Amino acid sequence: MAPVVPRSGDAVFANVERVNAELFTLTYGAIVRQLLTDLEEVEEVNKQLDQMGYNIGVRLIDEFLAKSNISRCVDFKETAEVIAKVGFKMFLGVTATVTNWDVEGTTCSLVLEDNPLVEFVELPDTCQGLYYCNILSGVVRGALEMVSMKTEVSWVRDMLHGDDAYELRVKLIKQVPEEYPYKDDE
Amino acid sequence: MQFFGGSAAAEMTPSPAAPPGTATGLAGNNANMLYIFNRNGVCLLYREWHRPLHTLDAQEDQKLMFGLLFSLRSFTAKMDPTSVDKGNLGVPLLPGQGCSFYSFRTNTYKLSFMESPSGIKLILVTHPKTGDLRDALRYMYNLYVEYVVKNPLYVPGSPIKGQQAELQGSSRFERVEGSGQQVHKLPILDSNPIQGKTNSG
Amino acid sequence: MIGVGGKIKQYSSVLEKPLSKGRQEVSLSAFAFLFSELVQYNQTQVDNIAELERRLEDAGYAVGARVLELFCHREKGNRRETRLLGILSFVHTTVWKVLFGKVADSLEKGTEHEDEYMISEKELLVNRFISIPKDMGTFNCGAFVAGIVRGVLDNAGFPAVVTAHFVPMEGQQRPRTTILIKFADEVSQNIYENLKRFIISGNWKGHLLNKYAIKLITVSLET
Numbered sequence: 312m313a314p315v316v317p318r319s320g321d322a323v324f325a326n327v328e329r330v331n332a333e334l335f336t337l338t339y340g341a342i343v344r345q346l347l348t349d350l351e352e353v354e355e356v357n358k359q360l361d362q363m364g365y366n367i368g369v370r371l372i373d374e375f376l377a378k379s380n381i382s383r384c385v386d387f388k389e390t391a392e393v394i395a396k397v398g399f400k401m402f403l404g405v406t407a408t409v410t411n412w413d414v415e416g417t418t419c420s421l422v423l424e425d426n427p428l429v430e431f432v433e434l435p436d437t438c439q440g441l442y443y444c445n446i447l448s449g450v451v452r453g454a455l456e457m458v459s460m461k462t463e464v465s466w467v468r469d470m471l472h473g474d475d476a477y478e479l480r481v482k483l484i485k486q487v488p489e490e491y492p493y494k495d496d497e
Numbered sequence: 498m499q500f501f502g503g504s505a506a507a508e509m510t511p512s513p514a515a516p517p518g519t520a521t522g523l524a525g526n527n528a529n530m531l532y533i534f535n536r537n538g539v540c541l542l543y544r545e546w547h548r549p550l551h552t553l554d555a556q557e558d559q560k561l562m563f564g565l566l567f568s569l570r571s572f573t574a575k576m577d578p579t580s581v582d583k584g585n586l587g588v589p590l591l592p593g594q595g596c597s598f599y600s601f602r603t604n605t606y607k608l609s610f611m612e613s614p615s616g617i618k619l620i621l622v623t624h625p626k627t628g629d630l631r632d633a634l635r636y637m638y639n640l641y642v643e644y645v646v647k648n649p650l651y652v653p654g655s656p657i658k659g660q661q662a663e664l665q666g667s668s669r670f671e672r673v674e675g676s677g678q679q680v681h682k683l684p685i686l687d688s689n690p691i692q693g694k695t696n697s698g
Numbered sequence: 699m700i701g702v703g704g705k706i707k708q709y710s711s712v713l714e715k716p717l718s719k720g721r722q723e724v725s726l727s728a729f730a731f732l733f734s735e736l737v738q739y740n741q742t743q744v745d746n747i748a749e750l751e752r753r754l755e756d757a758g759y760a761v762g763a764r765v766l767e768l769f770c771h772r773e774k775g776n777r778r779e780t781r782l783l784g785i786l787s788f789v790h791t792t793v794w795k796v797l798f799g800k801v802a803d804s805l806e807k808g809t810e811h812e813d814e815y816m817i818s819e820k821e822l823l824v825n826r827f828i829s830i831p832k833d834m835g836t837f838n839c840g841a842f843v844a845g846i847v848r849g850v851l852d853n854a855g856f857p858a859v860v861t862a863h864f865v866p867m868e869g870q871q872r873p874r875t876t877i878l879i880k881f882a883d884e885v886s887q888n889i890y891e892n893l894k895r896f897i898i899s900g901n902w903k904g905h906l907l908n909k910y911a912i913k914l915i916t917v918s919l920e921t
Contacts, residue, residue, distance in 0.1 A: 492538035
């Protein structure tokens, strides 16, 4: 059997079924609106968006692995590149750039110049503290956790807050080995 | 039961004649059982097509199967003659660390195994003479993604149930084994009962 | 195509940014996962299926209202449909095509009631990945799409009650989804109101109008 070769982001995106980005963008807008109505506090909305992203990440990782033919994710540096070039491309049709590595090689930035979530969006004065795209940080955190990398993900630049790009800071806390899950026997 | 019997032993031991009712003689399904586990050892799906002998209750059975795979993976990585990075026996491995095995065969069955980096484990137990099922397993992983993971009502980590698991899921899973059978016409013997796939860099 | 050339463009306000042509795409799974989360989140907010459907419909409504604005601007040069059949076919054709990549399978008029219409889809995008457990009975994720339809219709001046239903089909394993549109009684009244507003606005010049409209114009110009 021929070895399975990981596929490039463009190749995967060209082969998956796609939908109009507006359906996606407007649906996301409807979700944020619902959360703002339900939770009232912007801080709570940020938290809920992050949680929803995490839930998505936990599911999405399997699709990502299945479609991209990636059979292992062990090295953090390699994984960050794969997320940026294949992961973002495969789902959102855009690629991110990995930059600003720290000396230890455990913290880096994912920079997005195009972001389909924010088409049509401008933050009203009442929502200045809102991280509109917080779902993305949750997705990255959730997906990485499923491949045993515990991370902290936060926004350092956000175009909706007047910055020149979207920048996610990803910090690897630890890699979790696979444990034998049953406690009651050896 | 032999796990590590060399190929000679495997060839010398005649495979048992297919018992009446096994699908081996018929076109299509020659699978005995299918298990899908997640990284926490939860059995997400169990299906059996031909399993005349049950010695344990379902829960014990699943636990034992998961334990077997867990230990076997640890053993195979430890015994890898080509890799320096093999960890210590009993010390948990990172998923994807070290080599991994993808099938073993006894004189009565063959177990094919696939693990995703996210810790989803697919196990297919078939007639011992079944050929390479890695493609079939990967296809099943894709089905799991399409029909389980994307279902808005599915809660990750819970056993797969509901109409879709019945209709879409397992009938397709069955079809996979059917196609596996057709693709790999019997008898095909693997050269090694345990094939260690070394993941290099 | 998104991301070509890797440009960084900064607009001081979203208003300065040119409105996209709507040709960008994301993967279907990205939408499926987002939609899953919409469903799962709303499940935590409700006690029963009817409430869950209502909340999905609300979310859809918000989408529909924006879809109307956007598409009218883009596809129709800011003209709005004022005829009932016109707006229905706009939903069935334009809205469906842009949002779901295809025209809806069918648009039919109800046989039992005058004011009922049905848009049917063999496999509605949002129902594509779903399997309904028995304890959720008649739950239909299509409520979201029903909401989109209601959002479009309502904001175009045609209030309606819109619901989603599974309809079993002979020889098919999966039922199709029918979006049932029941126009409120005031709709016919609304058509009139709408037309009147339209006529008074003077935007009708150059439009093809039917006899009914011409008569209305004459009447309203006289009054």
